[in-house]
Amino acid sequence: MKNKALEILGIFARISASSFGGGYTVLPLMQHELVDQRGWLTDQELTDIYALVQCQPGLIMINCAVLITVPRFGKLAGVFAALGVVLPPLFVVLLISSLLSNFSHLPIVQHALAGIRVSVAALVVNTAWRMIKSGVKDWFSLLLFLIALILLFLDCVNPIFIILGAALAGILLGSRREGQQKNEGGKEA
Amino acid sequence: MIYLLLFWDFLKIGFFTVGGGLATLPFLYELAGRYDWFTEAQVADMVAVAECTPGPLAINMATYAGVQAGGIPGGIIATLALALPSLLVSLLVCTVLARWAKGNSIQRIFAGIRPAVAGLISSIAISMVLLAILGINSLGQSIAFDYKALIFFLLLLPAVFLLKKHPILYVAVGAVVGILFRI
Known part of the structure; x- marks a missing residue:
């Protein structure tokens, strides 16, 4: 158990230390480390958890870490996962803030960041493609996909309301479709 | 205190x-x-x-x-x-x-949410590509188009899709390329 706790702390420390620039940049990392390499969850489950944490108070990365680890390894594992997320950035910023007042205007840092932005853009394109493959399966889901994409792109609706709206559509249309399927099944029989 | x-x-x-x-x-x-x-x-x-x-x-x-x-x-x-x-x-x-989690209505809720989240992430991906390559920020203002960023992106994208290496590798390559080619 002690080893497992340290392993979980290490995995999430590595994910946190590899992420630059906000919550969604962590998705490619989690897909690689947790879905592809360890098989802890599927792309679909990761999408579900990501949707949930969007509507939940707190930090996306910590919320994801806890929601992924607790059902599999228990509450203590969740605490270690959260610590893993917090420790690397804490140390880096403590170190940097005691060495330099503000290094972010240096040209070398700016060029490195511009390059990293291109890499992260390519990684997130790949993540989006994987989520489309696991989430968009029929006309109904394609419609929800397009509505969400356009609403966020035009920046007119808070993402929380998009997710809540999609949840509502899922309940209303889902029960209708299940009813239709039952009817069709009844006719065949 | x-x-x-x-x-x-x-x-x-x-x-x-x-x-x-x-x-x-x-x-x-x-x-x-x-x-x-x-x-x-x-x-x-x-x-x-x-x-x-x-x-x-x-x-x-x-x-x-x-x-x-x-x-x-x-x-x-x-x-x-x-x-x-x-x-x-x-x-x-x-x-x-x-x-x-195992209830029927939860499954229906997530069936609606999954494509919407795919849409949200796709929208973010498009915004990130626009910012990284065309230099267009979220307000629609053009900052600077950089052909070097575009070439790097076009080389990198197939690598990300096909090679499936650890993402930190691409982040590190991005930092080095950014410094060397002054993106």
């Missing part, structure tokens, strides 16, 4: 941050106005530092703000206080989910 104040204020920020790191910004501006820990101009610096350091933006900003207010202990206290609500709320959500 300053440590207690830091703990309490960042605990509150941790509870009221919904949907990502930049959501903490209004709270930091409010702190800058209420205490003499740091100025509003320094809050802008915090965003810049947070964007070029690894980890969640909100954690980066909390550590930096805490150090400005109360030195290294201040940084540690502000960071832990900010993280604590996420941990507590998530543990609670896990307990609730364990009871409800």
Whole structure:
């Protein structure tokens, strides 16, 4: 158990230390480390958890870490996962803030960041493609996909309301479709 | 005393941050106005530092703000206080989910949410590509088109899709290419 706790702390420390620039940049990392390499969850489950944490108070990365680890390894594992997320950035910023007042205007840092932005853009394109493959399966889901994409792109609706709206559509249309399927099944029989 | 104040204020920020790191910004501006820990101009610096350091933006900003207010202990206290609500709320959500996850209506809800999240992430991906290559920011203003960024992106994208290497490799390559070719 002690080893497992340290392993979980290490995995999430590595994910946190590899992420630059906000919550969604962590998705490619989690897909690689947790879905592809360890098989802890599927792309679909990761999408579900990501949707949930969007509507939940707190930090996306910590919320994801806890929601992924607790059902599999228990509450203590969740605490270690959260610590893993917090420790690397804490140390880096403590170190940097005691060495330099503000290094972010240096040209070398700016060029490195511009390059990293291109890499992260390519990684997130790949993540989006994987989520489309696991989430968009029929006309109904394609419609929800397009509505969400356009609403966020035009920046007119808070993402929380998009997710809540999609949840509502899922309940209303889902029960209708299940009813239709039952009817069709009844006719065949 | 300053440590207690830091703990309490960042605990509150941790509870009221919904949907990502930049959501903490209004709270930091409010702190800058209420205490003499740091100025509003320094809050802008915090965003810049947070964007070029690894980890969640909100954690980066909390550590930096805490150090400005109360030195290294201040940084540690502000960071832990900010993280604590996420941990507590998530543990609670896990307990609730364990009871409800297998219900039919939860499955229907997620069937609706999955394509919507795919849409949200696709929208973010498009915005990121526009920003990284065409230099168009979220307000639709063009900053600078960079053909070097475009070439790098077109070379990188098939590699990301086909090679399936650890993402940190691409981040490191991006930093090196950015410095060498002055993207």
